[in-house]
Amino acid sequence: MIDKTNTLEKAIQTISDGSTLMFGGFGVPGTPFTLIDGIIALGVTDLTLIKNEANEDGMGLSKLIEAGRSKKLITSHLGLNATVIGIMNRREIEVEFYPQGILAEKIRAGGAGLQGILTDIGMGTILEKNKQVVVMDGKPTMIEPALRADVALIHASVADRYGNLVYEKSARNFNAAMATAADRVIVETEHLVEVGELDPDQVHTPGAFIDHIVLLDQLSKEYGILKRHVT
Amino acid sequence: MSLKEIIAKRAAREIQDGSIINLGIGIPTLIPKYLDATKTVIVHSENGIIGMGQACPRGAEDRNLIDAGGRYVTVNSGVSFCDSVLSFSLIRGGRLDLAFLGALEVSKTGDLANWIIPGKYSPGIGGGMEVAQKAKRLIVTITHTDRKGRPKILDSCTLPLTAGKCVSTIITELGVFDILETGLHLREISKETDIDHIIRNTEADIILPEGELLVF
Numbered sequence: 001m002i003d004k005t006n007t008l009e010k011a012i013q014t015i016s017d018g019s020t021l022m023f024g025g026f027g028v029p030g031t032p033f034t035l036i037d038g039i040i041a042l043g044v045t046d047l048t049l050i051k052n053e054a055n056e057d058g059m060g061l062s063k064l065i066e067a068g069r070s071k072k073l074i075t076s077h078l079g080l081n082a083t084v085i086g087i088m089n090r091r092e093i094e095v096e097f098y099p100q101g102i103l104a105e106k107i108r109a110g111g112a113g114l115q116g117i118l119t120d121i122g123m124g125t126i127l128e129k130n131k132q133v134v135v136m137d138g139k140p141t142m143i144e145p146a147l148r149a150d151v152a153l154i155h156a157s158v159a160d161r162y163g164n165l166v167y168e169k170s171a172r173n174f175n176a177a178m179a180t181a182a183d184r185v186i187v188e189t190e191h192l193v194e195v196g197e198l199d200p201d202q203v204h205t206p207g208a209f210i211d212h213i214v215l216l217d218q219l220s221k222e223y224g225i226l227k228r229h230v231t
Numbered sequence: 232m233s234l235k236e237i238i239a240k241r242a243a244r245e246i247q248d249g250s251i252i253n254l255g256i257g258i259p260t261l262i263p264k265y266l267d268a269t270k271t272v273i274v275h276s277e278n279g280i281i282g283m284g285q286a287c288p289r290g291a292e293d294r295n296l297i298d299a300g301g302r303y304v305t306v307n308s309g310v311s312f313c314d315s316v317l318s319f320s321l322i323r324g325g326r327l328d329l330a331f332l333g334a335l336e337v338s339k340t341g342d343l344a345n346w347i348i349p350g351k352y353s354p355g356i357g358g359g360m361e362v363a364q365k366a367k368r369l370i371v372t373i374t375h376t377d378r379k380g381r382p383k384i385l386d387s388c389t390l391p392l393t394a395g396k397c398v399s400t401i402i403t404e405l406g407v408f409d410i411l412e413t414g415l416h417l418r419e420i421s422k423e424t425d426i427d428h429i430i431r432n433t434e435a436d437i438i439l440p441e442g443e444l445l446v447f
Contacts, residue, residue, distance in 0.1 A: 026278040026279075026297075026299075026315070027278070027297050027301045028294060028297070028301075029278070029294065029295045029296075029297060030295075052315070053355075056301075075355060076355055076356060076357055076358075077354060077355035077356065077357035078354050078355050079256075079354035079355065079357070080300075080301055085353075085354060097353075097355045097356050098356065099356045099357075099358070099360045099361050100277060100315070100319065100356070100357050100358040100361070101277075101315065101316075101318070101319025101320075101322060101323060101358060101361045102319075102361070104314075104315040104316045104318075104319055105316065105319065108316045120364070121323070121360060121361050121364055121365075122360060124392065124394075124395050125360070125391060125392045125393065125394065125395075126347075126391045126392075127356075127360075157295075167314075168295045169280075169293065169295035169296050169312055170276070170278045170279050170280055170295055170296055170297055170312060171295045172279055172312055172313065172314045173278050173279050173314060173315050174314070174315050175314070176314035176315075176316070177314060177315065177316050204314075223294060224294055225292045225294055225303070226301070229297065229301045229302050229303055230287075230289055230292060230303060231286045231287065231288070231289060231302065231303070
């Protein structure tokens with residue numbers, strides 16, 4: 001039986017200066033906070049980071065950026081993170097913005113072994129600048145190259161030892177696509193079960209895409225309820 | 232009732248039974264509490280919820296259930312969850328019947344600017360561009376003027392566009408405006424204002440209805 005469980009330290013040891021990393025999560029749900037803390041402790045720098053947003057100030061991906069470890073961020077929206085917007089405005093980090101679903105689709109294409117996608121989203125806006133435009137079915141569309149990473153870091157609710165994954169509620173978000181789009185895929189999981197225990201029809205990401213599983217022995221405060229979003 | 236609540240309450244009346252809708256940040260997030268309980272409305276949230284409910288009551292929060300603005304939410308019976316790829320397939324693939332977005336500027340031809348003020352405000356694009364471009368019907372919910380009292384409904388937008396010719400209807404605290412081939416049509420007026428006040432606070436020319444001007 002294949003058992004992909006590993007320690008956090010061993011799972012992330014191939015990450016080095018200059019690596020391109022993608023992170024699941026949309027806000028708190030699905031963000032691999034423990035893996036991010038491990039990367040901070042590893043001390044690597046000059047990272048290119050890919051994530052829907054940069055979490056909120058002082059949390060998750062924001063901590064890596066605030067620590068000056070990242071040269072470039074590829075993302076969709078930073079509206080809830082004034083600190084990273086400040087770092088971007090001071091030009092201490094290069095930021096590339098994409099429409100959220102186009103970011104997801106670029107990652108999907110990368111995971112599907114495609115070279116890119118064609119889209120009319122953003123045609124006629126400043127997004128068209130510097131993009132290669134082709135006419136498809138009589139309509140101008142832009143080419144968006146596919147996106148892959150050296151390592152994808154994702155969060156699951158349940159994993160079996162082979163890496164079959166189940167996500168919970170709105171925590172699925174970018175995790176599912178990112179699990180397919182990196183040379184090495186590391187998942188942190190809240191629960192670990194034996195192979196054969198998951199209903200195969202309920203698996204969201206097949207274990208064939210996963211390289212390392214890190215079992216979370218506890219969830220840090222960052223995974224909990226954020227007071228400022230309580231009504 | 233605040234201006235934003237007035238706008239949200241009027242906006243809720245535009246929603247048809249059985250429709251799939253998406254709500255942007257700001258005023259649109261106030262709309263669910265004004266939904267007609269006799270209607271079935273499927274609220275889609277970009278982060279992968281199809282069948283979102285109301286804002287979550289204090290103390291009942293689920294750490295894995297937020298809307299796209301980070302607020303804790305509830306879900307309705309029949310909800311399903313999906314990943315970001317599928318969530319945007321719903322949007323770009325044309326399954327979104329109606330969307331509500333905020334705006335910095337809207338033009339009389341339906342151009343929308345709501346994501347960037349170059350040099351001042353550029354938090355990113357988010358899901359708004361795809362929603363604006365692909366929803367079957369887009370309603371902009373805005374206060375009629377900005378904080379300095381300047382009109383937001385213009386002849387043409389001065390800011391970079393989110394999408395061109397995408398807005399169907401504009402709802403402000405003063406009125407409901409439909410954007411048609413013929414121009415900007417006032418459909419309904421608030422009982423708190425009059426036509427002269429609306430004309431003075433709107434840069435674009437307004438076309439009045441030939442029949443009765445409804446009041447809300």
